Amino acid sequence: MTTHLRYAIGTAAASAAFTVFALVLAVDGRPWLGACALGSAILLACDTRRETVLHRRRLAEHHLALRRSRGETVPALDPCCLLARASKGQAHDHRCTLPEHAALSGEDL
Numbered sequence: 770m771t772t773h774l775r776y777a778i779g780t781a782a783a784s785a786a787f788t789v790f791a792l793v794l795a796v797d798g799r800p801w802l803g804a805c806a807l808g809s810a811i812l813l814a815c816d817t818r819r820e821t822v823l824h825r826r827r828l829a830e831h832h833l834a835l836r837r838s839r840g841e842t843v844p845a846l847d848p849c850c851l852l853a854r855a856s857k858g859q860a861h862d863h864r865c866t867l868p869e870h871a872a873l874s875g876e877d878l
């Protein structure tokens with residue numbers, strides 16, 4: 770279980786709780802407070818999505834590093850790393866999956 774999966778589970782639970790809270794407030798005659806709670810639930814749901822994507826990325830990096838350690842020739846992930854996507858290929862971070870960075874890609878999972 771990665772840290773991202775733990776965060777995703779926590780934010781999903783909080784999002785569900787805020788959704789229920791928003792419904793209770795709306796039924797209780799406080800629609801503005803319910804709308805605020807619903808907005809919080811939506812933000813937490815977006816965070817759940819982001820953390821889930823990062824968790825899947827970490828699993829893919831781990832699987833790639835494992836296959837490379839067995840001697841298989843495996844192409845890099847697309848994008849090769851998150852910094853390369855943010856910098857449009859100008860920079861690469863320590864988790865880069867390009868073959869020249871392969872020695873570092875599986876060390877800190």
Ligand SMILES: [Zn+2]
Binds near residue numbers: 862
């Ligand atoms: Zn890269």
